[in-house]
Amino acid sequence: MTQAPWPTRLTRLFGTAYPILGGGLMWLSDARYVGALTRAGCMGFITPRSFTGTSALSEELQRCSEHTQGRPFGVNLTLSARPEANAGVRPALDLALAHGVRHFETAGYAPDALIQAIHASGGVVIHKASSLRHALAAQAAGADAVALVGMEEGGHPGANELPTMLMGALALARGQFHVPLVLGGGIGHGSQLVAAMALGADGVLIGSRFLLSEEISTHPAYKDHLARCDEHSTMRLLHTLGNTWRVLRNDTARDVDAIERAGAADYAAFGGLLDSRVARDGCYRDGDWRRGMLSLGPSIGFGTRIQPLAEIVDELIEQARSALSHLDASTASP
Numbered sequence: 406m407t408q409a410p411w412p413t414r415l416t417r418l419f420g421t422a423y424p425i426l427g428g429g430l431m432w433l434s435d436a437r438y439v440g441a442l443t444r445a446g447c448m449g450f451i452t453p454r455s456f457t458g459t460s461a462l463s464e465e466l467q468r469c470s471e472h473t474q475g476r477p478f479g480v481n482l483t484l485s486a487r488p489e490a491n492a493g494v495r496p497a498l499d500l501a502l503a504h505g506v507r508h509f510e511t512a513g514y515a516p517d518a519l520i521q522a523i524h525a526s527g528g529v530v531i532h533k534a535s536s537l538r539h540a541l542a543a544q545a546a547g548a549d550a551v552a553l554v555g556m557e558e559g560g561h562p563g564a565n566e567l568p569t570m571l572m573g574a575l576a577l578a579r580g581q582f583h584v585p586l587v588l589g590g591g592i593g594h595g596s597q598l599v600a601a602m603a604l605g606a607d608g609v610l611i612g613s614r615f616l617l618s619e620e621i622s623t624h625p626a627y628k629d630h631l632a633r634c635d636e637h638s639t640m641r642l643l644h645t646l647g648n649t650w651r652v653l654r655n656d657t658a659r660d661v662d663a664i665e666r667a668g669a670a671d672y673a674a675f676g677g678l679l680d681s682r683v684a685r686d687g688c689y690r691d692g693d694w695r696r697g698m699l700s701l702g703p704s705i706g707f708g709t710r711i712q713p714l715a716e717i718v719d720e721l722i723e724q725a726r727s728a729l730s731h732l733d734a735s736t737a738s739p
């Protein structure tokens with residue numbers, strides 16, 4: 406592993422070598438992937454909702470402790486707007502705490518009580534928000550750090566229309582954040598890490614770019630397709646229903662787009678198209694990437710082949726170094 410170019414408040418908070426977080430990935434953030442992130446000097450987060458039942462999650466957390474070789478790893482707790490969908494969140498927190506997990510990424514609606522519960526157990530929490538307003542609210546609620554994600558984000562970037570760099574620059578220029586601020590959405594190259602740091606951020610959060618790592622457990626046919634994707638390969642859908650979802654441009658995404666454009670007023674209009682188990686079984690397990698809502702952002706365009714995660718991270722750091730050298734050279738006096 407190459408040396409970290411700089412320590413930041415984020416690396417101190419999460420005890421990582423690099424100021425890079427791998428955000429939670431539904432169905433995909435398992436022990437193997439999170440363990441690889443941790444061993445590569447970053448922080449990753451297991452997604453409890455990907456596992457059915459307490460014992461499956463418990464086994465995965467145990468497995469992750471083995472994969473991380475004793476290093477700390479994290480758990481993602483995503484809160485839905487529908488309270489009934491959050492029944493599993495507190496039990497997942499309790500189970501994670503019982504397994505010694507102390508690092509959490511929260512995302513979604515009204516995280517205040519969750520942040521308090523994490524703190525009461527001695528944990529550290531970064532809350533992921535898709536607007537400045539929600540990021541400031543999370544800081545006020547006591548989050549130890551905030552991840553601000555722009556509309557480029559793969560998955561659910563919220564109703565926000567603003568890109569990551571603009572939001573980050575606004576947030577930092579206004580000086581309203583006293584906790585570490587991390588930028589996410591569309592990050593897939595080391596030069597963007599330098600750019601984020603130049604704005605005053607403490608690190609970056611990555612999802613889509615890491616999908617091309619060997620340790621992500623998806624069917625090889627899907628990864629082969631991802632390696633051929635470019636920056637135009639994703640679509641932002643369901644904005645009109647207030648539940649924006651950025652996904653791979655495939656047959657399902659085009660069908661959803663057509664139904665949405667025809668004026669769909671509720672989820673029933675989409676039938677089974679939005680069922681995320683189609684992604685899990687049809688694509689991730691069986692390799693049919695043409696069907697299913699497959700969370701993905703345009704930073705997939707930076708990946709052209711399947712690589713070990715540690716190699717991708719090393720490349721990001723080398724790219725960051727090269728961007729810094731370029732800056733040094735271009736600002737040196739003649």
Ligand SMILES: Cc1cc2nc3c(=O)[nH]c(=O)nc-3n(C[C@H](O)[C@H](O)[C@H](O)COP(=O)(O)O)c2cc1C
Pocket residue numbers: 427428429430431433452481483511512533554557558559560561589590591592610611612613614699700701702703704
């Ligand atoms: C396949 C996939 C699944 C995701 N699942 C979740 C999730 O369950 N919970 C969550 O908070 N974020 C989820 N995200 C968002 C990521 O954690 C991260 O914020 C995002 O990928 C960063 O943007 P990027 O994809 O442009 O790098 C997902 C993203 C992807 C690509």
